[in-house]
Amino acid sequence: MSYLIVFRMSPDVDHMAPLAWRLLEEGETVHAVMSGPYDVAGDHRIALLRGYPRFRLHELRPAGEDASPWRRIVGRARVTVPYALFMLRRHRVRLVAVEWGYGLPPAYDRLGSPAGVVAVVRSFARSLVHGDGSQQPRVSFIVAARLLGVPTVGLPHGISIKLDPMPNDEIAALNARGELDFSDRNRFAAYVMDSEHHRRMHVDYARCDPDITQTWGSLRWAPDWFDVNRRLAPPFQWPGEPGKRVKVVFMVPKWVNRVDAPAAVALVRRLQDIDGISLAVMGHPRSRGNDGDPLRSDPGIAWDRLHDLTGLNSVSVIREADVVIDIGSSIGIEVVLQDKVLLNPAYLHDIETLFDSVPGAAVTAANADEVVAYLERHVEGRRHVLGDGARAELLRLTVYGEHEPFDVGALYYRRLSELASGSQNGETSAGSALAGSR
Secondary structure (H helix, E strand, O other): EEEEEOOHHHHHHHHHHHHHHHHHOOOOOEEEOOOOOHHHHHOHHHHHHOOOEEEEEEEEEOOOOOOOOOHHHHHHHHHOOOHHHHHHHHOOOOEEEEEEOOOOOOOHOOOOOOOHHHHHHHHHHHHHHOOOOOOOOHHHHHHHHHHOOOOOOEOOOOOOOOOOOOOOOHHHHHHHHHOOOOHHHHHHHHHEOHHHHHHHHHHHHOOOOOOOEOOOOOOOOHHHHHHHHHOOOOOOOOOOOOOOOEEEEOOOOOOOOOOOHHHHHHHHHHHHHOOEEEEEEEEOOOOOOOOHHHHHHHOOOOOHEEEEEEOOHHHHHHHOOOOOOEOOOOOOHHHHOOEEEEEEHEEEEEEOOOHHHOOOEEEOOOHHHHHHHHHHHHOOOOOOOOOHHHHHHHHHOOOOOOOOEEEEOHHHHHHHHHHHHHHHHOOOHHHHHHHHOO
């Protein structure tokens, strides 16, 4: 059967490329739609997928500033609903997969009603007018799939390791007003979570249907894909001459997620002066340039004494690091799986995470002194050793969705092929195909 996956940026590729790989390994045809100006030439995961004869890559928008005006006009046309309809019909696509995000409005429940007709007309018009929007290709393919009776599945573009259901002020404000409403996600055939605690948050707080919102585990860190991804990640050599110094990476957080920005900046200022370490900073992959980044605007950060690794492949960087300092991000799972030391400065934000709740999964620091004290111990050769029990429990909660270890890729393939087969037989709802999944 033929599947279509809409990619937008590197984090989506992180979590959805392993699905494309599994489908291709099973002999299916995969159409990968690159919805944004993403540089596919430099992506080792796309290079792997291109080696399969049943893989088709469609770049809707050209990458780079040197794209000709004609290519930009064509790229704008390719993000419209008519073009999405054309692609789905031409390639006989049986299932569309997109990243997490908005679903269809209520009027799409009854396409033949006046409200349904108006909604469709608006979708066509908006796709023509708002072709420059980063989310428009995703929306166009969701609309086209609904019109053709093709099931659409919302897939993870990350793992939430946060145990607090209100990760930022915007969501907290919506919840306080009773407006935290993600019920539009209920119009997907399935809306998939990696972890069960994340699914429960959507069901308990955001009006998500417990049958549509399901936990399938994490493809991104499933053992088979993890091994492939680590092996193929591009080579990286630590800059400068680190010698015997401990190589430390500070992962810049999403500042909007209730992070104590002044304290985080103060920590980096302190770390840059520690003898015995080689400090690097790596920007968040979903950041929007340097605007509003407290690190960039602080005159006390000595950029000549640290390394800026922003934009590099995180797998490659972690492979060469000794210690990774991370504030509430799922990249900590990569650190644990690569058997590096995860340093969790829990005092820098007021959100509880899985790294706080699983004893021994990380070195948890309650203040800057404890961060520095651990790094000094590591320099002396007394590194933190991750226990097998902590690793197993962390993976059970994330990769395996609170189940014992299982073949995550096989579950994804079975669920999606059941939905796609239902589409081929004229059945477009989740129905019995997903009975029994959480």
